[in-house]
Amino acid sequence: MGKISDKASSDKVSKDLSKDLLDSICSRVHYLTTQMIYQANHRADKEKGDPKVGGHPAACASSLHIVGALHLVVKSGFDYIANKPHAAPADHAFNYILDLFLKEDLSRLSLSEANQAMLGLRAFPKAGEYVFQSYHSAYDCDHHGFLPSGTVGIPPVNAGYMAHAYTFCREHGYEVPDAHFWSILGDSEFREGSVFEAIPDFAEREIGNLTWIVDYNRQSLDGHRITNKDIMSGTDDKRIERTMIANGWEVIQVRHGKKREALFSSPGGQVFKKFIEDELQDYELQALLMLENPEQLKKFIIQEHAQIKKFVEAIDAQMLFDAIHDFGGHDITALVAAMEKSKESKRKPSLIIAHTLKGWGLRSAASPGNHSSVPDEDEMKDLQKNQGLKDDQLFARFAAHSAAGKYCIERGNKILNDIQAEAKLREKNRSFFEKRLHEFGDLPTSLGINLKMASYPHTQWMLGQCTAKLTRIANTKLNSDKALAVDEKPWKLPSEFLVSMAPDVGTSTNLNPSMDGKIFGANVLPDYEAEFGVKDKKLPNLVPSEDQSHRFIRFEIAEGNVTSCVGSYGQIRHQLGIPILPLMTVYDFFVKRAHDQFFYNLYWKSSFILVGTPSGVTLSPEGAQHGWKSDFQIPNQITWEPLFCLELEWILADAIKRHFTYDNDGRSGVFIRGVTRGIDQKLFANLLKRQKRFKLGLDASSRLAPKTHPTGGDLGGALDESTLENIPDSEMFEQIRQEVLMGAYYLIDYRSYAGYEPGDNVLNIFSMGSVTTEAIRASEALLERGIYANVIVVTSPDLLAGNLAQQNDYAHLRKHLGVEASLHLNPIPNGGSVSAEIMTLAGRRVPIVSVHDGEPGLLDNLGSIVGVRQECLAVRKHSKCGRPDDIYRYHHLDAEAIVEASGKVLSETALEQIKLGTNVLREVAGQSTSPTSRAQTWQELWPQMSQGTSGHARDDH
Ligand SMILES: Cc1ncc(C[n+]2csc(CCOP(=O)(O)OP(=O)(O)O)c2C)c(N)n1
Numbered sequence: 001m002g003k004i005s006d007k008a009s010s011d012k013v014s015k016d017l018s019k020d021l022l023d024s025i026c027s028r029v030h031y032l033t034t035q036m037i038y039q040a041n042h043r044a045d046k047e048k049g050d051p052k053v054g055g056h057p058a059a060c061a062s063s064l065h066i067v068g069a070l071h072l073v074v075k076s077g078f079d080y081i082a083n084k085p086h087a088a089p090a091d092h093a094f095n096y097i098l099d100l101f102l103k104e105d106l107s108r109l110s111l112s113e114a115n116q117a118m119l120g121l122r123a124f125p126k127a128g129e130y131v132f133q134s135y136h137s138a139y140d141c142d143h144h145g146f147l148p149s150g151t152v153g154i155p156p157v158n159a160g161y162m163a164h165a166y167t168f169c170r171e172h173g174y175e176v177p178d179a180h181f182w183s184i185l186g187d188s189e190f191r192e193g194s195v196f197e198a199i200p201d202f203a204e205r206e207i208g209n210l211t212w213i214v215d216y217n218r219q220s221l222d223g224h225r226i227t228n229k230d231i232m233s234g235t236d237d238k239r240i241e242r243t244m245i246a247n248g249w250e251v252i253q254v255r256h257g258k259k260r261e262a263l264f265s266s267p268g269g270q271v272f273k274k275f276i277e278d279e280l281q282d283y284e285l286q287a288l289l290m291l292e293n294p295e296q297l298k299k300f301i302i303q304e305h306a307q308i309k310k311f312v313e314a315i316d317a318q319m320l321f322d323a324i325h326d327f328g329g330h331d332i333t334a335l336v337a338a339m340e341k342s343k344e345s346k347r348k349p350s351l352i353i354a355h356t357l358k359g360w361g362l363r364s365a366a367s368p369g370n371h372s373s374v375p376d377e378d379e380m381k382d383l384q385k386n387q388g389l390k391d392d393q394l395f396a397r398f399a400a401h402s403a404a405g406k407y408c409i410e411r412g413n414k415i416l417n418d419i420q421a422e423a424k425l426r427e428k429n430r431s432f433f434e435k436r437l438h439e440f441g442d443l444p445t446s447l448g449i450n451l452k453m454a455s456y457p458h459t460q461w462m463l464g465q466c467t468a469k470l471t472r473i474a475n476t477k478l479n480s481d482k483a484l485a486v487d488e489k490p491w492k493l494p495s496e497f498l499v500s501m502a503p504d505v506g507t508s509t510n511l512n513p514s515m516d517g518k519i520f521g522a523n524v525l526p527d528y529e530a531e532f533g534v535k536d537k538k539l540p541n542l543v544p545s546e547d548q549s550h551r552f553i554r555f556e557i558a559e560g561n562v563t564s565c566v567g568s569y570g571q572i573r574h575q576l577g578i579p580i581l582p583l584m585t586v587y588d589f590f591v592k593r594a595h596d597q598f599f600y601n602l603y604w605k606s607s608f609i610l611v612g613t614p615s616g617v618t619l620s621p622e623g624a625q626h627g628w629k630s631d632f633q634i635p636n637q638i639t640w641e642p643l644f645c646l647e648l649e650w651i652l653a654d655a656i657k658r659h660f661t662y663d664n665d666g667r668s669g670v671f672i673r674g675v676t677r678g679i680d681q682k683l684f685a686n687l688l689k690r691q692k693r694f695k696l697g698l699d700a701s702s703r704l705a706p707k708t709h710p711t712g713g714d715l716g717g718a719l720d721e722s723t724l725e726n727i728p729d730s731e732m733f734e735q736i737r738q739e740v741l742m743g744a745y746y747l748i749d750y751r752s753y754a755g756y757e758p759g760d761n762v763l764n765i766f767s768m769g770s771v772t773t774e775a776i777r778a779s780e781a782l783l784e785r786g787i788y789a790n791v792i793v794v795t796s797p798d799l800l801a802g803n804l805a806q807q808n809d810y811a812h813l814r815k816h817l818g819v820e821a822s823l824h825l826n827p828i829p830n831g832g833s834v835s836a837e838i839m840t841l842a843g844r845r846v847p848i849v850s851v852h853d854g855e856p857g858l859l860d861n862l863g864s865i866v867g868v869r870q871e872c873l874a875v876r877k878h879s880k881c882g883r884p885d886d887i888y889r890y891h892h893l894d895a896e897a898i899v900e901a902s903g904k905v906l907s908e909t910a911l912e913q914i915k916l917g918t919n920v921l922r923e924v925a926g927q928s929t930s931p932t933s934r935a936q937t938w939q940e941l942w943p944q945m946s947q948g949t950s951g952h953a954r955d956d957h
Contacts, residue, residue, distance in 0.1 A: 022332045025097060025404050026068040030361050031383045032093035032118070033060045035394055038380050040121040053122050054134075056086035058359035058370035059186070062217045062329075063087040066184055066354050067094060069335040072411060075145070077418020078177040080162060082147040082155035083184045084215065085135035086371075089121060092132055095142035097397055098412035101130065102141055106420055109141060111397075117141060118395045138605070144419045147604075153192025154564065154600045156183035156212055160202045160349070161561075161568035163210045165580065168499070168520065168569075171546050174578045175429060177422060180343055183212045188220035190240065194597070197560045203248025206522040208346040211339065214240060215329065217358035218282040223368035226283045235282050237353050250350040252338045257326035263319070268311045272323075275308045285324075289357065289366035294321035329356030422576075429577030433493065433660075440489035443657045445737060446649045448487055454645075456678030460613045462645035463674055464510025466652050467583070470495040471514045475549045494581065494656050499569055501553040502585045503562045507540060509585035509613050509674075511552070516540035520550035559586055563594035563610075567601030570608035570668070573659070581609065581659045588612030588673055589626035602636040602669045607659050609652075613674030615641075616853035617879045618770045620887040622676070627879035627887075629673065629854030631797075638667040639798045641769040641852075642740075644684045647795055648674070650737045667804060675770045677884055684747075685729060687776065687791075692752035694732045696725040703754035706783060718754030742812045743799025747772065748779050748791035751818075756788050759824020759844035763787065763902055766862055768794040768852035770884070771893050775851055778898035789849075789902060792817060797858050801865055810865050821845050821867030825914060839921065841914040847905035849873065851893055869909045871901040 037055030046053075063084065070081060071094035083091055095101060101109040101117055109117065113130060120131030130141050136149040147155045147162075163181040170176045185195070202210060216237055218225050227236040241251045255277065256264070264273040280288075284304070291297045294317035301320070302309050312320060328334045335354060342350035359365035364373050375383070381391075389396055398405035437443075449465045451457060473488050474495035484492065500506070500514045507515065519542055527543045529535040542554060555562050562584050569582035591598060591612050601608065617627035632639065642648040651672060658664035688694055692704055698719075705718035726732065739745035744766070750756050763782075767775035772793055779789040798804045800813055813819050823843040848870040850859045856874035863870025875891050888894040 019333050021403055021407060022068065022072055025072060025398075025408065026064055026332060027361070028387055028398065028404075029068065029090065029093040029097055030061060030064055031387045031389075032096060032395060033057065033064075033089045034362070034375060034383055035380065036089050036093060036118050036121050037374060039119050039394065040123065041374050043123065054372050055089060055121065055374060056372050057089075057374060058362060058364050058367075058372075059084070059086040060090040061360040061362055061365075062219075062356045062358040063184055063215050064090055064360060065330045065332045065335055066213055066215060066356070067091060069332050069339055070182060071095070071098065072332075072407075073336045074339045075182065075415075076179070077145060077415040078179040078422055079182060080145050080147060080159060080179060081182045081184070082159040083136060083149060084186045084189060085149035085152060086186075087184065087215075088132070088135045088149065091136065091146065092118070092121070092140070092142060096395065098408050098415065099397070100142055100144075100412055100415060100419075102144060102416075102419070106416070106423055108416075115395050148600070150603075151596055151600065152186065152189040153194040154597055156185055157194055157198040157561065157564040157597075158568045158600065158604075159183045160198055160207055160210050161565040162571065162575075163207050164202075164205055164521075164565070165569045165572050166209065167207070169572065169576070169578050169580070171520075172496075172548050174576075175425060176576060176578070177418075177425060179209065181210045182339075183210075185212060185214050186220070187214055187216045187218065187236065187240075188225060190214050194560045194564075197558050198564070199244065199249070200247045201555070201558065201561050202349045204523060206347045207349050209343075210349040211342040211352060212349070213339075213352040213354055215356050216240075216353050217329075217356040218286050219358040219366075219368065219371070221371045224283055224286040229281050234278070235280075237355070240351070240353060244351045248348060250342065250345045250348045252341060252350065252352045254328035254331070254334050254338050254352060254354045256328045256355075257331040257334070259319075259326040260323045260328075263315070263323045266315075268314070271308050271311050275305060276324075279305065279307075286366060286368075288324055290368075294318045297321050297324065325357060327355040327357050329354035330360055426575065426577035430579075433577070433579050437493050437660050440486075440492065443490050443494065443660070444487055444653065445734075446646070446653050447491070449645070449649055451645055451681055454681070456680060457645050458676050458678045459642050459645060459648045459674040460510050460676050461678075462648045463585070463611055463613065463652075463672075464512065465645075466649060467498070467500060467511055468513035470498050471518065471551070474498065474551065475518075494660055497578075497580050497660075498656075499551045499553065499580055499582045500584070501555060501562050501565055501569075501582065503555045503559045503590070504557045505585060505587055506552065506554065509587075509611070511585060512540045515542065515552045515554070517543075518550045518552045519544040519554045520552060521546065559590045559593040560597050562586065563591075563597035563601065566608045566610060567597065567604060567606040570601065570606035571604060573607055574605070579660055581607065581656065583609040583611065585611045585613060587623075587626060588615030589623075589628060591632075591671075592630055595632075598632075598669075599634055602634045605636055605668060607664060607668035609655055609670045609672065611672045611674055613672075614676040615673040616675065616769070617875055617887050617891055617893075618675045618677050618853050618884060620879050620882055620884070624879045624881040624887075628875065629858070631855040631857035632671065633798075633803055633857075634669075635803060636666055637669040637671055637798065638796060638804060639671045639673070639802070640796050641673040642795060643769055643772050643793055644679065644681055646681070646684065646733070646737075647740050648672070650740055651795070654741050666807075667798075673769065677770045679770065679773065683776070685732070687747050688732055688736060689726045690721050691746065691749045692721075693735075693749075694726050695721070696727055698724070702752070704752055705754050706750075708780070708783065716754060721753075739816070740795045742816065743796040743805065744792050744794045744812065744817060746790060746817070747793045748776065748789070750788040750790055753788060755786075757824075758822065758846045759826070761787050762790070762846050763906055764790050764792055764819055764846060764848050765898060765902070766792045766794055766848060766850040766859060768797065768850075768854075768859060771851050771853050771888060774888055774893060774895045774898055777895035778902065781895060781899050782902055787902065787906070792819070794850075794852070794859060801859065801861050813862070813865060819846075819848075819862075819866050823912070823914070838918070839916045841916060842910060843912040843914045844909050845869065845912070847871075847909045849898055849901045849905055851898055853891075853893065869905045871905045873897055873901055 034057045037057050040055055041053045067090045101114045117130035122134050123131045125131045132140050136146045147158055149155050159181040166176050229235055232239045244251050263269050298317040298320055301312055338352045357365055359370045363379050364370035447466050447469055473491045476484055500511055521544050524545050566582045566584040569580050572578050572580045616629040620627050640651050642651055655670045703718040704721040707722040736745050765775045775791045779791050782789040794800050825841045825843050845868040847868050848863050850862055851873040852859050856872050860872035873893050
């Protein structure tokens, strides 16, 4: 390995032998990358009409030496990299050459497994073999130390907030490895709004352990980037430099390679340097790069730039040609030096602008259409031959005894040691905190918030109560005077790991107690308001500091940033075994502003709580323009919309417990919707107590009668429910808590009431969140007309009818709640024809009316899941200001609309006519029919279904 180590200074690396060695490894990786993509595009199993496979050889080649400097010299196995998605094959090829394809247990893949994996870029595994996704992914065998990629502009921001989370952990006394966070971005990617939202934030937070590297190749997907040098006072790299310096970043330009530098130091060379750096437009440079003939290139430069005619005329055309093509971003020595320098900056994040050539080393270099062009067979053969490889040697590492081979083995071992050390640390942290979690017994099912004194509280208020209590518990010493109550002690550990954050809506979403004097991070300042005697004690103290009791991360209006931050903090449990649980509030409407970041967090399997509050048109008095609640259906997410404050408390307690006990696979992104509309909390118990299951001393045959039934309660011996005694509240609420956590519960349940006739006078109203007040009123109005309308409150659309429900065939809806599609038959009254051959019956199912404050898609599939008629009342137009009553009426979510919809579904379901042939009637009556006249039944066609095995049981891996 000679003099190079992973701590190599630029001096060490610049020794000729070392540079040659690193260059030779990069050159092999260049070939491997290209071959990997070539093979992906020439697979034998391609069928007519298949989408193209693609891959990005030119974009990989552009980043080759940047990626190489990190893999071969600079990064440690504790560092993290967020690379531009289309350079993923280059990362795989470096990991191949360093033998860093790893199994789950961190042992290495065998050489044949690794070679097979190199053939599997963008392939679906046929027999469990290793493959690679198109972009960096946790499914890949070399994902260690990499952030997932795919959507540009998001991962670099996550890298920054991960860097911040490491600092947070260290400041709070947890064991964290020394790590640097690297991101490689394309120059077009660097125009993404998400990136620019984060730039000032990272500097102000003093995230020194972060380096972004712009792969400045002046090309994007569509072709050459054509920027406006006149208006922007220079080329785009200058604009980037000025922007970043103005935003508090260190900037390092890596412009020139050694050939250019040699020319610059020749007589008159400074004129040439000025020409390249200040006078040549990016677009013109790209056009010059496309010229294949050096003499022509010389001619055009002289023609367009008289001021350097003298210098250019004096030099050899080939030398000029080579210099124009000699970018610093392909000089691994210069890159290593810049990266090492960037690490010296401890308080400021750094940006390296690496000037590169898209398609370096390929025939497509600098060609405007090269973004995803794949070399042809001829070029591929040439690249293979240049590596000294035979035709059948597609992928190969260096011989172990060669200088390059030895270097790669040593470097790969070093990185693997770090990866394994991090895994050990993760396990150590995990078992340490697991033990501490159980020190005071199991986590209670609620936080014990006292609601008695609260008049008309709302769920957003309740969130504030819960987080305030957790903040107090976190900051109360176990052996202090104001000791914690016995039932508070189990919350001690979780509360210490709860980190809250909000995009400038902390106070308005009721997080004041979590914020007050507890803002974590830079910029640490004296409290001038206190010093000058102008402090308003009613408002939270927002002066930041880095005290261990500080756990609120304050943001400007930057929903994208906070969503990335909540995702990065939510990864720390997984990466380091430190169970940070980030909680973010956001005005629900603006979740959409960061939809991509939200998706990224879920793809990354981050564990976090996002509270969208206030939400829906329910907030219309305050924000009619923000009253749209979107239906999000993303794997790994669970959405909640509590109605009563107790529900929110149970949901929060459950989410916390699942996070700390690692019991939230497939649902670690918790999304809770809150409102600011108060509700009489006594309704909860009062309505539940009318249900038969919560009455004392009844047997199976007992039938209840409602106090207000139109018949006056005279229902043939039924018992007036209001006169019956109830089981204790604690027991009743424990049953309901479990149902709330399953996604829905009966708030009004008439199933054991006298005169309850499914198919005749029964329907189910599903309501979610605040509009349930309307469902209750509608149910009461329907009862006056003799209709029994159950009210089933939906707490989680995901668990009841979304992705999570689909996994268990909607068991809660269909089995536990018993909502089904039985057809209740009666002869058609007045006119149903009954002949010798055919009998006509009216079939009725129990229909559904659903009502919720949001997009129809949140709940409009209930009827189709169950197989009954559904009318879905939802928000279908833009909102207006007004009181909830007005607004619910405006959107047809009010009680009258529900009653009307109920009439509609009840009458429509009654229109189902069944014609029964006499042979069927005979069969029903036990007489045989000819077997040949029977078609195959569905049970015969899908036998696994009849055995209770659904189609989902297939192996999906
Ligand atoms: C958010 C998003 N938009 C679009 C794309 C598709 N896309 C992938 S790479 C690319 C061009 C990237 O150009 P640049 O950032 O300059 O990188 P280069 O390939 O030139 O190095 C585009 C448009 C994407 N992956 N993500």
